[in-house]
Amino acid sequence: MTRDAQRSGAGPLTQSFPTTGVPRLGRGVKLRYDRARERHVLLLPETVVVLNTTGTAILELCDGQRTVADIVDALRETYADVPEGQVVAYLAKLAERRHLEITDGD
């Protein structure tokens, strides 16, 4: 582990993917509920990502089976307003940091 890694990997997004892509958690990434913080968290070796309700809802659907389009549909069953672009952007951001892997659906 590094004591204080500077992650400047965040630059402009060059990666985009179609809504037929199938997301799942990246290798070695764990999603779990943290009782102390009363939130879901993504656990990685160097990072803890504390998730909000929406983030948790999206990530619980990233099961390596559903496509991005399926995930948006599933979210729409619970939430009134689900802009597809925002879900895609959220997933792309996580994929870029390798918290998610997105494979071709076909």
Next chain:
Amino acid sequence: MEIDGPLGLLAELTYRCPLACAYCSNPVELAAYREELTTAEWQRVITEAAELGALQCHLSGGEPLLRRDLADLVRTAAEQGLYTNLVTSALGFTAARAAELHDAGLDHVQVSLQADEPQLSDRIAGSPSFARKIEAARRVRELGWPLTLNVVLHRQNIDRVAEVLAAAEELEADRIELANTQYYGWAAVNRAALLPSRDQLAAAEVVVRAAKERLRGRMEIIYVIPDYYATYPKPCMGGWGARQLVVVPTGDALPCLAAHDLPLPAANVREHPLSWIWRDSPIFSAYRGTDWMQDPCRSCARREVDLGGCRCQAFALTGDATRTDPVCHLAPDHDVVEAAVAEANAASRPVELPLVARSFRR
């Protein structure tokens, strides 16, 4: 005041190690750390850390594989729901050992390499080891673990950063940390031989930037900037007693892995519960927040951003842990860092300089 629990426990299980890296951040007085915690004591520490709110458990050292009970400790951490990360030189990571750790529920392995090239790697490590490290790194991937490589960068290997990155790609690493040397422990002893020149850094940074672009989404590259060349210091450990809890082989708990020699009473897990150590012990309380600061930090707009830098570096370079980290260009003691940097940039200075290998006798 309500104090948040730690995010991570860094368990330095032993300072014993088959290698002798000249850049090793372990304390110079290695012989003082022989009375290691027992298995039961470590299991209690891990359990108490989880109860305090820790989510990650980094098993490091020294070489953690030298502890025969490593798999038992991994199992305890996994049972507590902690994310378990083995930080290793990979010496001793045999097929049998790897399988045992896999069964125990180890989540992640970080392997350190000294360079991409056998001779240089072995020279920096002070011992022939490169071939076994590469073999072990492959084993990590074969067993389905994610692979993070860690390469400590310095004067004598930074010119090969392109080749290092190519080796990481070849090994299909998920992540590589290119960590410029922090000058603690043996690295402080070897500082003059390890501090790179400004030109070396500039060249390396071009390579790293291009590689980040090229490998985006395939391999994460974490570049830890060399703070001797930075304008401002880093917020060390994410804040004193804020996120990380280090426990050394003999049970002293520290807020930073370089805090061994601070002139504060030790807080040992053999004598105190971890919750008291984290919340109330003098060593964890001393530099929490910003109240301890002197000027210029006290009245600086960045005091909440970088928290005045590293207390241990301030102590090592000035003898007073409450002074501004001398790497800050505003620090009254910045001349100490400037002098070291000037020496590293002298026109006639060779790249290869003699290194003092880490050892138990000095």
